Amino acid sequence: MSQTSQSQAQISFLTAVSIVIANMIGAGVFTSLGFQALDIKSVFPLLLLWIVGGIIALCGAFNYGELAARMPRSGGEYHYLSQIYHRGFGFLSGWVSATVGFAAPIALAAMALGEYASDAIFASKNEYPTFQKIIAVATILVISFIHATDIKKGSFFQQYSTAIKLLLISVFILAGLLITPTPQSITILPQSNDWNYVWQPAFAVSLAYVSFAYSGWNASAYLAGEIENPRKNVPKSLFLGTMIVMLAYVLLNFVFLYTAPIEQLAGKLDVGYESAMMIFGKAGGKIMASMIALLLVSSISAMVFAGPRVTKAIGEDFEIFKRIATTNAKGVPVSAIFLQSGIAIVLVLTSSFNDVLYAIAFVLEIFTISTVLGVFVLRFRQKETFLAYKAWGYPITTLIFIAGTAWTMFFLFEQRIFPSLKAVLGIDLHPEKSYISQAMPAILAIGSLLSGFVVFLISDKINQKRLQEKKV
Numbered sequence: 001m002s003q004t005s006q007s008q009a010q011i012s013f014l015t016a017v018s019i020v021i022a023n024m025i026g027a028g029v030f031t032s033l034g035f036q037a038l039d040i041k042s043v044f045p046l047l048l049l050w051i052v053g054g055i056i057a058l059c060g061a062f063n064y065g066e067l068a069a070r071m072p073r074s075g076g077e078y079h080y081l082s083q084i085y086h087r088g089f090g091f092l093s094g095w096v097s098a099t100v101g102f103a104a105p106i107a108l109a110a111m112a113l114g115e116y117a118s119d120a121i122f123a124s125k126n127e128y129p130t131f132q133k134i135i136a137v138a139t140i141l142v143i144s145f146i147h148a149t150d151i152k153k154g155s156f157f158q159q160y161s162t163a164i165k166l167l168l169i170s171v172f173i174l175a176g177l178l179i180t181p182t183p184q185s186i187t188i189l190p191q192s193n194d195w196n197y198v199w200q201p202a203f204a205v206s207l208a209y210v211s212f213a214y215s216g217w218n219a220s221a222y223l224a225g226e227i228e229n230p231r232k233n234v235p236k237s238l239f240l241g242t243m244i245v246m247l248a249y250v251l252l253n254f255v256f257l258y259t260a261p262i263e264q265l266a267g268k269l270d271v272g273y274e275s276a277m278m279i280f281g282k283a284g285g286k287i288m289a290s291m292i293a294l295l296l297v298s299s300i301s302a303m304v305f306a307g308p309r310v311t312k313a314i315g316e317d318f319e320i321f322k323r324i325a326t327t328n329a330k331g332v333p334v335s336a337i338f339l340q341s342g343i344a345i346v347l348v349l350t351s352s353f354n355d356v357l358y359a360i361a362f363v364l365e366i367f368t369i370s371t372v373l374g375v376f377v378l379r380f381r382q383k384e385t386f387l388a389y390k391a392w393g394y395p396i397t398t399l400i401f402i403a404g405t406a407w408t409m410f411f412l413f414e415q416r417i418f419p420s421l422k423a424v425l426g427i428d429l430h431p432e433k434s435y436i437s438q439a440m441p442a443i444l445a446i447g448s449l450l451s452g453f454v455v456f457l458i459s460d461k462i463n464q465k466r467l468q469e470k471k472v
Helices: 013-024 032-036 043-070 077-084 087-101 103-121 129-149 151-179 194-198 201-214 219-226 230-259 271-306 308-317 319-325 334-350 353-381 396-424 435-471
Strands: none
Touching: 013 151, 013 219, 013 230, 013 271, 032 043, 032 201, 032 230, 043 194, 043 201, 043 219, 043 230, 043 353, 043 396, 077 087, 077 308, 077 353, 087 103, 087 308, 087 334, 087 353, 087 435, 103 129, 103 271, 103 334, 129 151, 129 271, 129 334, 151 230, 151 271, 194 201, 201 230, 201 396, 219 230, 219 271, 219 308, 230 271, 271 308, 271 334, 308 319, 308 334, 319 334, 319 435, 353 396, 353 435, 396 435
């Protein structure tokens, strides 16, 4: 099992932090509040959602930091689960990540970018639907070419695109707080009925969607082997990146609530647009559309940067995927980058990524929660191991992450996967929806795992045969 030597490490701490931030901040924070406000009609519980989601992500970051210190190799969950449990379990994780785990969010972000770019340029977003897909595909290709040429150029692009993202968010927050003509009279302190909201099922359901917005807090772990001083810098980048995003999310949602009435935001997909209209007037929609389009460039870049490292790690360990693991003269996994981008482009052109996201989100949570459980396993196995970093707050932070993620998984299964399983069996079908759309999440969730299991058995058999041939 090969590891990138320290001399090959080309990704700085600053780039690692920017990858974490860019992976996390996407379109989700500009859309989630509208759905949360349908059932939760008070400021305190709405902001508490984003604080609780941030705490769960931070607890995950603390524990992934220890795993990175113990096993500083690129690959994320693929590498950790292979070492902690079984290479087959790790392969399943890597298979899902390599095929659609990164490609689907890239496709979603690219399509969202196309929509916002269309909003900024045309009078109606539906005026030129083909334009949206052209922009989406072109963005994926341009960013892929940037990252496929040179790690240093990719790092430079990632750092500056993330800096622009944070600058734009900061400008929006300051504008909302300082120049809103008619701000709402709100308080962040809990009111008489607020704790009742917190204990209702609607709060837990909303937390599931908040967790989507926080996904990506573990991004730098996928590139651990290429980061300078990974035992020190990976944990620090996970913690600092997650802290910055948590602060940005809470402030952004406060600004949304400060600038527009909850009733106006409830049920709206484009809460950022509604808030911008209240801050800037009629020109606000165009400004907001342009801003989110720019934000999404950084998000796509971070996923194009991180995802292929999983494919590369699989290719290093399994003979059948060896060609995918090849790198150019500058150490870039070019084949893996364009394989991932090709899958993302297919999803963009077929517009099938929504079904993929719900299914894969649940499957990936299985691997994430298993990875954090691995901290308990390794502490038991390696009691005397000296580490440059140990999970802060262990075992409390470990248990908080496991409990919070399990809670989210329960509602994700109840609302998306279980109804889809019933649809597969022909139970409780909705007449206004197609069978395929209702059955797809379950088909994809089960199919991704079964196909990964079959591919592992074949790959492992080939590996064993090659080893025997070498011995002879």
